[in-house]
Amino acid sequence: MTDLTLYLGNRTYSSWSMRAWLVLEASGLSFGEEMIRLREPGFEEALAKASPGRTVPALHDGDLMLSETLAIAEYVAEAAPDAGLWPADRRERALARMMATRMAVGFGPLRAECPMNLSNRFDAGPPSEAVQRDIADLEALWRPQLAKPRAGGPFLFGRFGIVDAFFAPIAMRAYTHRLPVAEDAAAYLSALIEAPPVRRWIEDATQEPPRDPTVVGIFASALYDPGDFPVLRDPSLTIRA
Numbered sequence: 001m002t003d004l005t006l007y008l009g010n011r012t013y014s015s016w017s018m019r020a021w022l023v024l025e026a027s028g029l030s031f032g033e034e035m036i037r038l039r040e041p042g043f044e045e046a047l048a049k050a051s052p053g054r055t056v057p058a059l060h061d062g063d064l065m066l067s068e069t070l071a072i073a074e075y076v077a078e079a080a081p082d083a084g085l086w087p088a089d090r091r092e093r094a095l096a097r098m099m100a101t102r103m104a105v106g107f108g109p110l111r112a113e114c115p116m117n118l119s120n121r122f123d124a125g126p127p128s129e130a131v132q133r134d135i136a137d138l139e140a141l142w143r144p145q146l147a148k149p150r151a152g153g154p155f156l157f158g159r160f161g162i163v164d165a166f167f168a169p170i171a172m173r174a175y176t177h178r179l180p181v182a183e184d185a186a187a188y189l190s191a192l193i194e195a196p197p198v199r200r201w202i203e204d205a206t207q208e209p210p211r212d213p214t215v216v217g218i219f220a221s222a223l224y225d226p227g228d229f230p231v232l233r234d235p236s237l238t239i240r241a
Contacts, residue, residue: 003060004024004030006059006060007034009037009056011201012210013118014038014056015172016056016069017056018168018172022165022198023069023072025197026197027076027085029080036056039212039218039219040212050065053067059072059075059076069104086161087161096157096161096162096163099163099166103166103167108134109133110135111173113131114177118202119228120225121227122177124178127179143184146184146185147184164192164195168198171189172231175189186237186238194235199232210226
C-alpha cells in the first residue's frame, strides 16, 4: 500500500482524527497526511472533497475512500496483519472490538461537555452527573482487562492496538478537564498519554498554528482556548479519592 492518504482535522481538537492517525502510526504502513483546519474559511469545501459525509478523518487508498474511523481501523488492520492491531486470541479480539465500538457510539455527555483540547488544562469544577456516569461506565468496561496479567505492555490487551487508539482521546479529556478517575483507570490513561505514538501526535500539534480567534461557532467556546501544552511537562492525572 503506497497510496494511503489520511485527511484529518486540527490535531489539538479532532479526537476522531487522532484515533485514525494512531492506528495508522501503529500499523507501520507508509501514509501521507492532508490537514483540514476545521471551522476556518474554505474548510467545508475541503471536507466535501475529502469525504462525501463531510467529516474527518477520511482515508483514501487510490479510488477507495473510507470516512468512518472504525472502518478505517479494520482496513488498516487487514493491510498490516503483522502489526497486531487486534489481539491474536479470538475471544480477546471480540472483546477489543466490542470496546472500540462502544467508544464509537457511546459516552456522549463526556464527549460533549469535555471536548478535546490538547493544548490546555482547565479548572472546571466537579463534572456533571452525566459525565461521572460515563467515567464510571468506562472504568467498568476497562477494569476486567486491567485486572488481568497482560503480556507486551500496559495497555488493555498488552501491546498498543486499535482499542487503545480509540481510548487515547479519553485520556486527553481526563487530563485537560481534570476528571477524577480511579487509580487503576489512571494508570491505564497515563500509559496512553505516555505511549510514543500519542506523544508524537501531541508534539506535532504544538507545531500547528492556534485556532483562528475570529472563528465563531463551537470553537468560540473558552474550552477551545489555546494553551502551552502543559501535558508535555506534567501529564499527571486527577485520581479520585
